[in-house]
Amino acid sequence: MSWMLSSDKSWPFLRQNFSWVADMDGVMQDPYHHAEGDVSVHTQHVLAALISLPEYQRLTVLQQEVLWSAALLHDVEKRSTTRIDYDGRIVSPGHARKGELTARQILFRDLATPFAIREMIAALVRYHGLPLWIMEKQDPQKSLFSASLRVDTHLLALLAKADVLGWECTDAEELLNRIELFELYCSEQQCWRQAREFPSVEARYRYFSTDNASPDYQPYDNYQSQVTLLSGLPGMGKDSYIQQYFPSLPVISLDDIRRQHRIAPDDKMANGWVVQQAKQLAREKLRRGEDFIWNATNITHQMRQQLINLFVSYKARVRVVYIEVPYVKWKQQNNTRTYAVPNMVMERMLAKLELPVPEEAHEVIYYIDGRIESAFL
Known part of the structure; x- marks a missing residue:
């Protein structure tokens, strides 16, 4: 399967041909984490960091295109969610969740993307911050397993790494360490580069629909x-x-x-x-x-x-x-x-x-x- 969002990956071309890229101009970010500038500048930094990663260069051509596209789209909805918080900080709550919907819409309506490729990109946009913040989730294991059912965790870690490298901030080393811990956690939880497996579809549903359920428990089938x-x-x-x-x-x-x-x-x-x-x-x-x-x-x-x-x-x-x-x-x-x-x-x-x-x-x-x-x- 071959697919490409754009053969011309220069920023002037992208900005001229995709309104959602042009919309990144002037969308400000909090200078504490993003001293590099607005979303447009940050996204260009992320793309440059991504293609320079040795791990990215070892991916297949299709994986590279999927990951590059997700990087281009990862902050697409900061344009609609960015605001100044009560303490004066610039925040963009919900931009990843809304960005998933926008990525899906663009890749369905405007760019005719094959279903599996589209959904992988949409999921990468949705979960691009997970490697950094997973241990702050109410249920880290359940959050990880949910993501693993939709996205390659290796690609997700690479996207998060490129994202951090596209920031100008004082805690970049700590954030990169978090990504390494995420990779270890994925391996420990049996979902590194693969979806977490369950004993059955019934076991999977019970795990996600029940508090404190074990992922290895096989429930009794009593359907009517x-x-x-x-x-x-x-x-x-x-x-x-x-x-x-x-x-x-x-x-x-x-x-x-x-x-x-x-x-x-x-x-x-x-x-x-x-x-x-x-x-x-x-x-x-x-x-x-x-x-x-x-x-x-x-x-x-x-x-x-x-x-x-x-x-x-x-x-x-x-x-x-x-x-x-x-x-x-x-x-x-x-x-x-x-x-x-x-x-x-x-x-x-x-x-x-x-x-x-x-x-x-x-x-x-x-x-x-x-x-x-x-x-x-």
């Missing part, structure tokens, strides 16, 4: 039913997926409930009622131990988690199927639907898209343009 929860933007082909793979399985569809009661999709006042009607139907099936499909967009973690918690409380095994087609095809499919979604709404939803991650449910499947793919490159 299986629920398939679909996730995907409008027009991605969820109905077609059901018709192809589960034509005889009962479906609970929020859109169907709206149409039955002549409720407009943009009627926010009625949305809560629609969801409650759907949940009531789900409870009835769950009590009877029936398998079914929940068909809705479910594009955020919060949306999915509320439903998964409900299903699991009735002893259901939950499979999440994320469905996606390329951007151009997505627009074409939406335009040919009986109930097309306005383009403005489509783009707004794309900006909020949070892909299901492996620990969310017992099973997470990525159905990309008609075939199952892995999100781990």
Whole structure:
């Protein structure tokens, strides 16, 4: 697989051709850690530091491009999150989390990036600070295992190293030592350059959904039913997926409930009622131990988690199927639907898209343009 964000990697070219690069100009950073200057200057320093690392030079061409792209994008949302804190310090809270969404949007809409490559870059952006701050997390082990399911920890450590080398600060040596400790911790926890393995998908789900659970514990299987929860933007082909793979399985569809009661999709006042009607139907099936499909967009973690918690409380095994087609095809499919979604709404939803991650449910499947793919490159 070959892919390249840009063959011309000069800063003037990037700045001229990508508005999100130009937006880095003038986005100030706290001088205590970033005496080098604004986000534009810092990102250029990071890119220069990255390509000079011997470890980077030993990577495959594709790994180099993935890591370089993540470095270019790692602070992309400091433009929207930077503010002056109560003590006068410049901070950018949440820039990595928001940066992941932006990276995904850019690589899906503007640069037509293969799914696994896109998701690796998005995950690197999301977790680029983890090697520095992992021991300050409430649960370092769980934070590490979660990241390892999505990102190569070796590439993550290299990105963090280049990031620190792109700072002008007095504690750079301490920060580099933290990255070395992160690498040791990854090896100790069996997730250096690999996803942390669990005895089963059930064991993985229990570990992430239960406090103080052991990653090596194999839970007892006492499922009474299986629920398939679909996730995907409008027009991605969820109905077609059901018709192809589960034509005889009962479906609970929020859109169907709206149409039955002549409720407009943009009627926010009625949305809560629609969801409650759907949940009531789900409870009835769950009590009877029936398998079914929940068909809705479910594009955020919060949306999915509320439903998964409900299903699991009735002893259901939950499979999440994320469905996606390329951007151009997505627009074409939406335009040919009986109930097309306005383009403005489509783009707004794309900006909020949070892909299901492996620990969310017992099973997470990525159905990309008609075939199952892995999100781990």
